Amino acid sequence: EPEVTQTPSHQVTQMGQEVILRCVPISNHLYFYWYRQILGQKVEFLVSFYNNEISEKSEIFDDQFSVERPDGSNFTLKIRSTKLEDSAMYFCASSQLRTPGYTFGSGTRLTVV
């Protein structure tokens, strides 16, 4: 069964550093998403991406965040200057249809120290 692949599985970074989280969505999917989950809390929407541009973003997704699809397969989330409160699990998801059952990746655990 096709999977959404995320790397790395765990990243530790110092406060103020830039991090890039990587995702390889399912190949024939057209919509891509990033979500985050602070430990023990709900899954929060960050951003959706379609046709090489952001289609929707949440209030969490401020100027410190950016997304890119640099080639035909990767989808990245960049946090420019990490803060302690950015520590969370970050999930990438992709879908075929506009309102699908999303397929989530296994997540990247980001720890900011």
Added chain:
Amino acid sequence: QQPVQSPQAVILREGEDAVINCSSSKALYSVHWYRQKHGEAPVFLMILLKGGEQKGHEKISASFNEKKQQSSLYLTASQLSYSGTYFCGTVMQGAQKLVFGQGTRLTINP
């Protein structure tokens, strides 16, 4: 607008049934149900698109009452493997993003 789930937590013995509810104050286009085990990604269970729609997935089924903007997830004859946190996610009419509820923690004891 975040959907509201109830109850927040359920503890069952193996073989018992459970119902998890999800409600929204806004008109919904679809309701999605996920189960998440500790430390893992959410796993898609099912999506309901039409008012009154019901779906089943083994002994797990769900209904969607479009008029009331409510969905319920039914777990019958629960198994130990059903333990985890269940999230409903909703997409409002005219929107794209999936917004998750706060989750319902289900514990199944032998």
